[in-house]
Amino acid sequence: MLQQVFLQFLAVTVSSTALYEDASRLPTGKFDFIVVGGNVIANRLSEDPNTSVLVLEANPSSNPTLRYSLELRNDPPTGFQQSLFGLSSGFVLGGSSSINGMAYTRGAADDYDQYAHTTGDNGVSLTGDVPAVLARIIETTRELPDNFPFNLDYNSGRPIGVARAQSTIKNGMRSSSAISYLADKYLKRPNLHVLVRAHVLKLVNTAKPGHPPAMTQVEFTQGGLRVRVQAFKEVILSAGSVNTPVILMHAGIGDRQELSKVGLPTILHQPSVGKNVSDHPVTGIGWVVNSNDTYDELFRNMTVFNEVLAVWNRTHAGIAGTNNLLMNCYKRLPANYSIFQTFEDPSSGCNSPHLDFYFYVSAVNFPVASADEVDMQNGGSPTAFPVEKNGFAMSVMLMTPSSRGSVTFTSNDLFQQPLIGPGALKTDFDIFVVREGVHSWVNECDDGIDEYIRNNAITTWHLTGTAAMTAPDTGYGVVNPDLRVKGIKNLRIVDISIPFSPAAHTQAPTYIIAERAADIIKSAWK
Known part of the structure; x- marks a missing residue:
């Protein structure tokens, strides 16, 4: 839609001074928590100076002159779905919050009350001049x-x-999760480490034979090299509604028949993974x-467009500092x-x-x-x-x-x-x-x-629901209300893949989930 045209103006750069571009420069290969893609949860967990956190981000850090999105394949639609095409995902630090339309809508309190009722977690319940x-x-x-x-x-x-x-x-500038939660003052924390261009290959089961699976290691590739890191406490998946179930399935957590079709061994038969989208x-x-009080002239007249861009470059003011x-x-x-x-x-x-x-x-x-x-x-x-x-x-x-x-x-x-x-x-x-x-x-x-x-x-x-959160005693779903993956130790999911579809744009609910998750995880490890 039209607001996408404004995205190049509203992108901002995260300081690269505290980001690692090279895995060999990490101070260690062992951390308390390894977070795959989640800026909010990494920020909150690293508030404790005695807790070490590694963020593995597949994407580069943001650059105001570039637009990052990854076009994803989707099934050829039929019937009423014939025009439902063009799925994309944010391929940049901050994920889709760095390329989205910036709408901030939390949803109805009823949504969160229903989460609480479904899961038994009451912690998720939510009890100037106008222009002419x-x-x-x-x-x-x-x-x-x-x-x-x-x-x-x-x-x-x-x-x-x-x-x-x-x-x-x-x-007049975008406020993404990278900007808000990985600002310089946070990246300077000695216990917070953010590695970009790290593509996760698999979660590694480190449990002894006969014991429940435990995912305490993550293997990733960077620059052609394969690297494995260790979590003392937990691995946290925050890779989004598409990549989180994919990582789970490649770790052997998914529907046994579907995994077998592509030659993947099953560690835990979990048929709900990747479903319920x-x-x-x-x-x-x-x-x-x-x-004439519209933005249309901006897109018809390059002279007007360049004037608007020049104003924004100088002051971050004007209509280029909006999302339409x-x-x-x-x-x-x-x-x-x-x-x-x-x-x-x-x-x-x-x-x-x-x-x-x-x-x-x-x-x-x-x-x-x-x-x-x-x-x-x-x-x-x-x-x-x-x-x-x-x-x-x-x-x-x-x-x-x-x-x-x-x-x-x-x-x-x-x-x-x-x-x-x-x-x-x-x-x-x-x-x-x-x-x-x-x-x-x-x-x-x-x-x-x-x-x-x-x-x-x-x-x-x-997209939501691909790793659905359900009550502990249900026979379906992927995570419990404490966000632990059912049947797996040391692994949680913290992203928009866990709730049912909220009656809201998904940016704000994602932040709410992450903030709630931080409280749950901190409490568990006191």
Whole structure:
């Protein structure tokens, strides 16, 4: 979407003085904790000066002149999934928080209460002037209070309504996990070591024969050399919803039949690994507006573009220091809708939204055409937004998906990209909700809107659930509420692969999980 154009402005450099580019320069090969990819958990654990922490990061440190993303393979979609393509992941220190759209949404308190109820961990429960254009939107909420009530803060735990968008931007610059948790003052800690360009090959089982598996060693490659490091206490996987299950499966933790197909031995039969994938599919609509108060000229006129960039380079001010997100609206379907007579509501509670609408101050580079230019009754095929006109755009995002997919692989080569099946929009419930979302803004017949969704829905890269957290006594799931991998000693998972899909963009929930995990792990090792 359009905000991606701003990413090159909002990238920032992490000081390389405290980062290791060469494994041979590490002070030792043994650490209390080895963290695969997690900046937040590494920061919090290293607050104790007597605790040594090594972070293994496959990616380079960030550079403001480069854009890092890794395009991932996904299953050829069918039906309503025919346009769900282009999965990517952040290939840079800070992961996807260094390349995402910077939306900061925590989700409903009901989401976290449901985590607590499901897992038995009560610790995860969550008990200025507005510019004229925002004022006009607020006026609309007054005219339509039932459909679009005004909400001062959608991060209060009760997100439903229209609110000003909140983003992880500070002083015109992106605030990623690398910037916030690996700033110079943290990297100067003598007990925190961050090694970049370290590609994990496998977790090593060091348990004696006849004992439960224990993963206390990590083998990785850097510059063609294979290196093995030892954790005195724990290995913590924070590699994300795609790479975490892949690393587990290559360690022999996964479905026995699937591992056998690619020649991998099974250490622990765990069929839930890589399953239960959910995503937030999104489509969009743009409108031609009779206003010059948009960002469209920035993308049509290189002179204007260069002027804006020059201002940002000098001061980090101006529209290049934004992500184009204007307002946000969370909406919940009425309880009396007929769809709930057939399908159980997948949302976590009455304060959890089914839909998320984001509003953008431009439509030139929006991935779908203006609603004014699309005949939804005749195929819904997109046409380019009129280049010479100004636009206002909106995304329609499904926040409570009932569809599920999987992450698998076709080779025992860890450098071979996994096969990702997001599984989005496979159920009638999901299609109904997105259709209702479009209906909120466009008066069209169902068939026309369905075709429009079929042609225009894309992924948001919000994959979750591939290493699901469940109660200790359940027969499914990958981790217990203490984040330990079921049946494995010395191994925890701390990332967005463990929760069910939150009714929020996944950046903030990832931070919340990591902060909670730090408390759990610190308490366990007192």
